[in-house]
Amino acid sequence: MVKFKENGKKILLAHGSGGRLTHELIKDFVKRFQNPILAKLDDSAVLKVEGRLAFTTDSYVVDPIYFPGGDIGKLAVNGTINDLSMVGARPLYLSASAIIEEGFPIGDLERIVDSMERAARLAKVEIVAGDTKVVEKGGVDKIFINTSGIGVVESGVDISSGNGRVGDRIILSGTIGDHGIAILSARERFDFQTEVKSDSQPLNGIVLEILKVSKKIHVLRDPTRGGLATALNEIAQQSGVGIEIEEEKIPVKEGVRGVCEMLGFDPLYIANEGKLVAFVPEKDSMKVLNAMRKNRCGKNAQIIGSVVKGHKGKVVVRTGVGGERILDMLSGEQLPRIC
């Protein structure tokens, strides 16, 4: 690995001036990402892309910047890969823009850039455009990162939160709440140990696998901020359909359940960064479930419910003891700066 020239030093305002230090810092980034497009240092990357294009953006302000299972850099790369994947796109190129606080250690910047490079390489995407800004001490909390991304959508694929249809089976790719609880445990002082790690991971691989077995996937969504409950509510509203899920089908790790019970949180509202829900016509649902389970990211996949005729725009949960309740969107704020 190429070391940053000024590892050991701190970020100065001059690193954001556009002058010599900016230039040197950017050269360090370029060396790290080893990318001929980025190396041209033009105002835009020029790319060859064929077909329908997917385009997305997300800013990451997670606090703390390091947490069990990841850091802000890994989160920023995987998050944008996942947003592209959720319209069925194959992610190709990312941009990365960092807003850095004056005095931030350059060694930490290097660690985060390394983490981004590794995440991009694992997911087979390239970081082709970048930007850095420096803000005076106190004007920003350590570092924020924006990633935007583009990918291509194969013909025949039409996935949208507005495409849920009555009869669709709802498949969840794995356990919920891991990311939110990992962040919480890194932030608060607990009297006990939790081994919960963030599930931050790229979902482009699993999406590719399930699209191979069914082109009829209607909806894909990664339940990030607001958790599974909010994601399902958004889909119910955008598709104008009712949703029913069975609580006991939803996989939740023991560690996550324990922390939630102790603090009065519902895992259904806790953020995830490496899970998805798929809405699939019943006919294709077992094929998709099996394809998910074969993928490393979908070993614990479950059919958790279906799209129903009644209660349009609403989500109903059936509980183990035969009761049911309306599952609302998250209201208020549980955990600020989760991503």
Next chain:
Amino acid sequence: MVKFKENGKKILLAHGSGGRLTHELIKDFVKRFQNPILAKLDDSAVLKVEGRLAFTTDSYVVDPIYFPGGDIGKLAVNGTINDLSMVGARPLYLSASAIIEEGFPIGDLERIVDSMERAARLAKVEIVAGDTKVVEKGGVDKIFINTSGIGVVESGVDISSGNGRVGDRIILSGTIGDHGIAILSARERFDFQTEVKSDSQPLNGIVLEILKVSKKIHVLRDPTRGGLATALNEIAQQSGVGIEIEEEKIPVKEGVRGVCEMLGFDPLYIANEGKLVAFVPEKDSMKVLNAMRKNRCGKNAQIIGSVVKGHKGKVVVRTGVGGERILDMLSGEQLPRIC
């Protein structure tokens, strides 16, 4: 214009939770941008784009957020349009991501979003993807905005900072230093009046016009942070050529010159947000100059110098009195948070 639902109130942490308030805020944005792609509220926009693609990103942290001639919203839209234009691309789609401080007035957010909508409409680009994050009070200074953008590059166009060739004429589209001095005047208390306004404007129109008269434009660059001096140094290094410019050919407004003289700044290092330099083979240079001057953004265009055989990687300025000096990159920091 559609009013924001909570105009008059302030941003809460819950606006960033991903839950109900986030959802309502995002619906306000979507109404404002009146854009069917954005209205689908999917994790990514899906677009039809043909040809070679340009892709860029920039985060804006300008302080203050309102200044003579513009605001952070207009700057963010025009800045990314210009980065796309500088590889000869026709800008098509932008993303917008805002990081907002808890307590920020929703009325101000509305004003900034309005400004972004207007800037996008004037430049005929669409904002098709977005994101909002909220950070606790003190974790971010008011509001930062990231815009990323994509555009298409016509075949035959090959513009890069690495393409400067000996003999190229260097054409500057207008006066320099306006943006930097406007920001400074909005920030500091002066004992005198300055009427200098930011030159923030979209350059896609003028680039389209000059590409009509010459496909042989080698380099385009908008001299933002670090000013004209830094932009020319970057081109000299990336192209591996020497550059010579004549100081007296460079147009500088009286107001800019006055402030610079008083404060000891050199206009060559002051940021611009609506100017470009073009490197063009001598044969096509008059055609390009005339096309520039016909455009509203290029009325004061001038040939300011040329690419020479000697002093590779360096920029030399000839002064009015027959002297010459090496023009270096900006070192250190003059004006933090200029964009």
